Amino acid sequence: MLDVRILGTPPNDNALLVTADGGQSRSRLLFDCGADTLAALSPGEIRAIDHLFLSHLHMDHISGFDAFFRMNFQRGEVENHIWGPPGTARILHHRFQGFWWNHASELSATWHVHDIGEAEVRTFRFEAHEAFAVMHEGPCRKLEGPVLTTPEASVTALSLRHHGTSLGYVVREPDRTAVDMAAVKALGLAPGPWLAALKDPGVRAVMIGGTERDAAALREQVITAMPGDCAAYMTDFRADAGERARLAPLLAGVGTLYAEAQYTPEDIELARRYDHSTVTEIAELARMAGVGCYTLLHLSRRYSPAQWRAMRDAACAVFPQSRFIPEWGLD
Numbered sequence: 001m002l003d004v005r006i007l008g009t010p011p012n013d014n015a016l017l018v019t020a021d022g023g024q025s026r027s028r029l030l031f032d033c034g035a036d037t038l039a040a041l042s043p044g045e046i047r048a049i050d051h052l053f054l055s056h057l058h059m060d061h062i063s064g065f066d067a068f069f070r071m072n073f074q075r076g077e078v079e080n081h082i083w084g085p086p087g088t089a090r091i092l093h094h095r096f097q098g099f100w101w102n103h104a105s106e107l108s109a110t111w112h113v114h115d116i117g118e119a120e121v122r123t124f125r126f127e128a129h130e131a132f133a134v135m136h137e138g139p140c141r142k143l144e145g146p147v148l149t150t151p152e153a154s155v156t157a158l159s160l161r162h163h164g165t166s167l168g169y170v171v172r173e174p175d176r177t178a179v180d181m182a183a184v185k186a187l188g189l190a191p192g193p194w195l196a197a198l199k200d201p202g203v204r205a206v207m208i209g210g211t212e213r214d215a216a217a218l219r220e221q222v223i224t225a226m227p228g229d230c231a232a233y234m235t236d237f238r239a240d241a242g243e244r245a246r247l248a249p250l251l252a253g254v255g256t257l258y259a260e261a262q263y264t265p266e267d268i269e270l271a272r273r274y275d276h277s278t279v280t281e282i283a284e285l286a287r288m289a290g291v292g293c294y295t296l297l298h299l300s301r302r303y304s305p306a307q308w309r310a311m312r313d314a315a316c317a318v319f320p321q322s323r324f325i326p327e328w329g330l331d
C-alpha cells in the first residue's frame with residue numbers, strides 16, 4: 001500500500017510524503033518541500049526520507065529545503081538523492097553552499113542531484129567534505145521508463161508545461177500476488193507452505209502431501225495478480241486541451257491524482273498567463289485519464305474558503321470523485 005500524506009495546509013505551500021511499504025522494507029519519497037511543509041514531521045521522519053523529488057524550482061516548492069537539509073546534510077548511512085527538472089543541480093549547488101562549513105573536513109556525506117530531462121538523466125555529485133564547493137559531473141543515462149525503481153515502488157517523471165518544464169511524478173507499486181483460497185479448496189488441496197513457494201515464479205514444482213505437482217499449472221489456478229497501488233503528483237502545469245490529450249494516457253492505472261487547484265474556471269485567462277490550469281481543466285484530465293479520484297491541493301490565497309469549496313464543486317461537476325482531504329476541514 002502507498003501511504004500518502006499531504007504536508008502543509010491551504011493556502012500555504014504543500015508537499016507530498018509517499019511511503020511505499022513492501023512489508024520487509026520501505027521507500028519514503030518526498031515530493032517538493034515548500035515553506036514549513038516539513039513542520040509536521042519529526043526529525044526522525046525527516047531523516048528517514050530516502051529521495052526528494054522536486055516538481056520545479058519556484059520558491060513555493062523549495063522554500064522548506066533548509067529544514068530537510070539541516071537534518072540530513074551529514075547523512076552517511078543512506079544515499080542522499082534529489083531529483084528535479086534540468087537546472088536543479090545548479091540551483092541546489094547554491095543552496096548547499098549557503099552556510100558556513102567550518103568543519104567540512106570532518107564531514108563525509110555525498111549528495112547526488114539528478115537533472116531529469118526529456119530523454120536523459122544527468123547526475124551531479126556534491127561532497128560535504130569539500131564544503132559542497134564542487135559540482136562533480138557524474139553519469140548521464142538515457143531515460144527509458146521510471147527514473148527510480150526500488151523494491152517497493154517505481155517513480156516515473158512526466159514532463160509538464162510551466163514556464164518551461166516542471167515535472168509530475170507517478171509512483172507505482174509492483175503488482176502483488178494473492179492466493180485464491182476458494183480455488184485451493186475447490187481443488188481439494190490442503191493449504192501449506194507450498195502456497196508461499198508457488199508465488200515465486202522461479203519454482204517449477206511443489207510438494208503437496210508427499211506428491212509432487214507442477215507449479216506452473218497450479219499457479220494459474222490459485223494465484224491471482226493484483227495491481228499495486230498507484231498515485232500521481234502534478235502541480236503547477238498547463239492542462240489545456242492539447243496537454244490533457246497528451247497527459248491522460250500517461251496516467252493509466254492511477255488511483256489518486258494529487259494535483260493543483262490554483263484557479264477557478266472563470267479565471268482561465270490568469271491560469272494561462274501563469275502557465276497553470278483551472279480546477280475544471282484538471283478535473284477533465286482526471287476524467288479522461290480514468291483515475292480513481294482527484295485530490296485538490298496547492299490552493300491559492302487569492303480565493304476564500306467558500307470559493308475553494310465552489311472550486312471543488314465545479315470539479316465534481318466534471319469529475320465526481322474530486323475532493324479535499326478531510327484533515328483540512330473544508331467540507
Ligand SMILES: [Zn+2]
Nearest residue numbers: 058060061236
Ligand atoms: Zn506553485
Ligand SMILES: [Zn+2]
Nearest residue numbers: 056058162236
Ligand atoms: Zn510554479
